[in-house]
Amino acid sequence: MACSPTRVVTLAFLSLMPAFVCDSATAQVSGLIEFSESGRLQRGIPLVSLASEIVVMGRDGWLHSIDPLQPETKFKSLEGQYEPLSAPELRNQLRAEFGKDFEVVATQNFLVVQPLGRGDRWAKLFEQSHRGFVSYMSKRGVNVRQGRFPMVAIVFPDRGAMYDEFKKQKIDVSRVAGIYSNNSNRVMTHDGGHLTSIIATVRHEAAHQSAFNTGVHSRLNDTPKWITEGIGQLFEPAAVTTSTTASLRRQRANEDSLQVLKKSYPGKNNPEFAQAVMNLVSGDEMFADEDHVMDAYSVAWAMMFYLAERQPREFAAILKHTAMRRPFVTYQRDERRADFEEVIGMNPYEFSRRVSWFLESL
Template sequence: MKFLKIALLSATLSCLTFGPFFLAETAAQQTTYPVMIQLDLKDETIQATPVLATEQRVIMLGRDGRMWDFAPQSASNFVQLATSFRPLPQFEMRGDLLAEFGNGYDVTGTGNYLVVHPAGQKDAWASQFEKLFRSFHRYFAARGIHLQRNEFPLVAVVFPDFRSYQEYAAKDGMRVSPGLVGYYSSLTNRVALYDVTHGNHDNPAWSDNMATIIHEATHQTAFNTGVHSRYAPQPKWMVEGLATMFEAPGVWDSHNHATLRDRVNKTRMLEFLEYAKTRRPANSMAQFIATDDAYYKRPATAYGEGWAMVFYLIETRPREFAAYVRKVAARSADQDYTAEERLRDFQSAFGSNFDQLEAHFLRYITDLPNKM
C-alpha cells in the first residue's frame, strides 16, 4: 500500500496559504500518512492530514475519519506537528462520542462499528449495522471484488425522535424532513437516522428503520472500503444503484434469501419498467451514465433506472463491473469528472457498442418478472 506523497517546499508558511504543500499522488485508501497538520478553520482548530493540497482546494482527513474540503485562504495558523497522522483507535473514538452526545445515549462497539443510540437499546441497533457490513464484504468477495480494510471505525448515530435528528442534521448543513429517515455524510463519515417507532420496535414501522440502515450503511461501507472514493467525484447512478440494490433481502441476507426473486428490489424494478414502457427515450443509456442530471430532474424514475443498471451489470457482467468500480474509485481527487471521461471509463469496462448493450439491458430487466 502506497503512501501519499506530499512535498514540503518551505518550512516558513505565509499567513493564510497552503502554497508550500502539494499532493503528488493520491489513493482511495491509506493506513499511514507522513504528516499531521494543525490549523484554524472558521471557528475550530483541527488536526488532520492533507489528502489534496493545491492553490485552489484543500482536502484534509481527521483522525476520526472526518473530512474537510475548503479553499486554502480560509485557513490560518498552519503548523506541521511532530507526530505522524494515525487514525483514532476505537476506544478513543468511543470516549469522544460519549462526551459529544452525553446523557441519554450509549455507544456500542462492534467489530467495525461504533453505534450511538438511545440508552438501553443496544440490541436493537448495533448488530444491524455490523451485519450489513459483513454481508457487504461477502457479496463482493463472491463476485471477485476485493475490498480494502476500513481505516476508521464506522460511526452511526441513532436519535430517539425527529427533532433531535433535525437539530443534528442542521449542523451538518442538511435540511431533513420526517420522510428522510437517515443519511450518510461523506464529510463527517457518519450515518445519522432517527427511530420512527420512538423505541417501540414491535411497531410495523420498524421496517422503515431497517430499510434506512441498509441503504445508508451501504453508502458508508462502500465509501470506506474502496468501492467508492470519498475524495473524487463518483457517478450517482452507481452510488445510488448499489445502495438500492442492497435493499433487497437476497443481497444483504443471501444466506436466508438465496433466489433471484429475493435479489430483485421489486419496488425499483416496477418503477423502472413503468418508466421504460411509457416515458424513457430510446437510446438514452449513454446520457444517463454521462451525467447525474436525471437524479435532479426526474428523481422518481432515476433511482429505479440506477438500480436496474447496477443490478444488470453485476448479475450478468460481474468481472467487468469489478474493473469499472476499481477504475472509478482510483480517480484523482483534483480532477473533475466530465461527461466524456465518464463515458470513456464505462466503455473501457463494458465496450463501446451502446446500442447493443442497451438492447441486452432492456431485454434482461423486462424479462425479470417472468423469472421470479
C-alpha cells in the same frame, strides 16, 4: 444530495465536499498538521491544498475544508505521522459529543451511537449490512479492503432530534429518514418512525458507508451517481445481506425499483429506457431533476444489478476503474462514455437492451 426512487422523501446520500477542480491543486501544505475548527484543536493530514482552501482528513475520518486566507484560521505543521483514532479513542470522543442520554455500542466494524436502552438491534443491523456488503462484493471479484476508521452510525430518538443534528452540521435536507454524510463519514438515522421504511433506508445508506470505507468508492473523486446510487439501491432488499435467501436472484431484486421501471419504461427495449441509460452514463443530471429522480435511481439499480448478477467481471472492473481515478478532478461527459464502453465492452444502447431483457427474465 440524492434520494431513493420510491422513497424520495425518506433518504439521502449527502456529500458536502467542495466542487471538483481540474489540475489547480498545489501542494502547499503536507504532513501531519494541527488546525482549529469551531474552536477545537484537531490533527489531520492535508489531502489537497489550494490558494483559498485546504481539505484535511481528521483523525476521526472527517473531511474538513479550511480557508487559509481567513484571519481566524490557525494551522501548523507537526512532527510525526498521521494515525487514525483507535476504536476506544473514538468511542470516548463520541460519548463526550452525545452525552449521558446516549450509549455507544461497539461491533467488529461499527460504533453505533443510540439512545439509552435500545439494545443491540441497531448494532446487529449495521453489522449485518456491512458483512453482507463485503460478502456480495467479494463473491463478484470486487477488491474490498479493510477500512482505516471504525464506521460510525448515529441513531437519534426521533426525527426532530436528527434534524437538530443536521442543522448543527449545516446539512440542508428535508423529509429524509436517514443520510450517509461523506464529509463526516457517518450514517445518521432515527427510530421514531415507520421501522420497515427506516431499515431499508439504513441498508441503502450503510452500503454507501461500506463502499466508501472499503475502497469500492473513493471519497475524494468524482464517481458517477449511477454507480454510487445503484450500489445503494442494490443493497436495500434484505435478501442481499442475509445468507438464508441470498442464492435466489429474484429475491435480491429491488421490488420498488422494478415497479418504477415497469411504470416508466413498459415493455422490452423501450427507447426511453435506452436514453435514460445513456443519460446516466454521460452525467448526473437526472438525479437533480425532480420529475425524473425516481427513474434515475431505478435505472441505476437496474444497471448495477444486471452487471453484478450477469457480468460480475465488468461489475468489478467499473468499480475498480472509478475508484482509482485521480482525486478532485471532474469526470467529463465524453470521458465517462468512453470509459464505460472500454470497461463494459459495449455502447450504452446495446447495454440497455441487455439490461431490459434481463429485467424481463426476473
